[in-house]
Amino acid sequence: MAPRPVDPWRTLGVEEEFFLVDAETGNAVAGAPEMARLLADEPAVTPEFMRYQIETATPVCAGLGQVRAELDRLRRLLVGAADRVGCLLVATGVLPFDTPPTLSAVTDLPRYRDLVDRFPGLLSSASTCGCHVHVGVPSREVGVQVLSRIRSWLPQLLAVGANSPFAMGRDTGWDSWRHPMWSRWPTARPPEIWADAGHYDAAVRHLVDSGAAVDPRGVYWHARLSPRYPTVEVRIADVGLSVDDAVLLAGLVRALVATAVEELRAGRPAPAVPTARIAAALSAAARHGLGGPGIDVFSGDVTAQRQLFQDLLDHLRPGLEVTGDADEVERLAGGVVLGGSGADRQREMRAASATTGEFVMALAAATAASRAPELTVDGNDR
Template identity: 55%
Template sequence: MTVTDRGTFPLTMGVEEEFILLDSDTGALAPVASQLPADLEGHAGIKPEAMRYQLETVTGVCASLEQVAREVAQRREIAAEAAERLGCHLVASGVAPGCLPGLAPLTDHPRYRELARRFPRLVATTGTCGCHVHIGIPSREMGLQVIGRLRPWLATLLAISANSPIADHRDTSWASWRYRRWSRWPSATAPRAWPSVEDYDAEVRALIRSGKILDERSVYFYARLSPRYPTVEVRVMDTCLSADDTVLVAALVRAMVATAMEDVRAGTPVTPLPDHPSRLLCAPPRGMDRVG
């Protein structure tokens, strides 16, 4: 496939962050997201997630890192204040530090109920929190070639963002326990270098037909073509501890996408990698002293 996009395309950005809600007094999971005031839910890009002990913040379409920094910080502040009014803390961590309560706190939404019906054991541990960075692309064809070129850098992005060492009240010895939990999903794999958009779409349809995923939104490739927006969406990162870390990750993803687009236009071939995408990444332990 040859991509003929020429000229400058503005690399717009958007960032989604997921957070844990913990009771201010006990530190236990606080399944209160559904109690968000009606005037706040959906306002300023704040909404409940799959589990009622989670909140998600979403920036608008940002034209600069300055705008990303401003909106990420603003959303975090508004969400933290909302959590405080509900008697809990907004916690930036890839997983809850304590034990999970199973499916009881599932958000009452038709899609989440169907996911729980099909994948009860997976959904019971689905309350992980990631940072998803969207970068605007001129076409799906360009986006497909970009995600194939991002694959060698995904482990680095995970290492930089890793922020979930504590789970089940213990030190897991992994910097990203979220990655360990999330990678149990059948589609949570690194992207391949698909020959064409048609091949990419055919693989997604095959995953749906096989029952391995519910729908296009359930494609959890570490980098994917967004099923809802004209973007490349990089999903491998944990929710970062600080807003500054999130901005750094967004800047790196934008730079990687820009470099990949330059390589596409220059005809630079994709770096060949092993055929086992699910094994490409290994969550880096703290200190990066173990690789496997």
């Protein structure tokens, strides 16, 4: 059956955050200001919270092919600029090496200074890199209803997008160490179920007025209405190790939003899953990743995360029919199931590296790659 034409408003875009590191030690290199000057003519590149972080944002894209082309172009652009500055670009949720950040490393922009003044104890939690996927919605009212329907599936997105197993030179035991770090922010939590856009806006105002956020952009729900664009923004995953990882996440999120819209059109109510259960499932996904136990938020049962990921893919079939992304998403999802998440591949690279420099170079090579190689176990494909 031919895919139904995609609604003209269901566009998408992807934001990616990266670290700049020394090729031998893996320590942070504060090269973002110089890179931003080198790339001043490229509006898609912007500084991030720390002077050793840099961010890209694709233009509004109509499909996954365009997303892939833009992500690949922007990563290559940053790799070249980083080389000119004398450092490496790496895609990982937290720095694998180095010491905690200092005030001198904060990018000199008013908003970042305000964040440091308001939350001085959370400086280390700001030094993380994520992947944010935006999907267009026809109105904020529809967007709020979409949030109520996608919140239950955020743990599976985190499990498949986990890419930060190392910090301070050691294996943390978590597939996404970024998640517990980022969750220290007072608003970094799952979205609630809101009756309408007015209810949502009131919740945002309350968090800003109470001091939990400096402004609406500082309300860091794992999925939210974008404060700047007519989109639903899903912010739960670590930055992908490869372009493949980011394209998979974009396809999953767009299909999730499309499925939610189909449910809304059919009059199906949003599932009343307790927020605390979603938070517990997110913690399990961050710790164990795709290969360990997870929590089924609908039943509360402990369930293999791979089964929960398959449940997500089954749930997305209506949305994938709408977007026409089924073949690409299924291909990429199969690659992650066989080849491992970014965290799995980082651990394999670390085990195969004789020195810190070798591991850093492997991370940089994976960051620049469009395709994610399959993970091998004892010389055989998993």
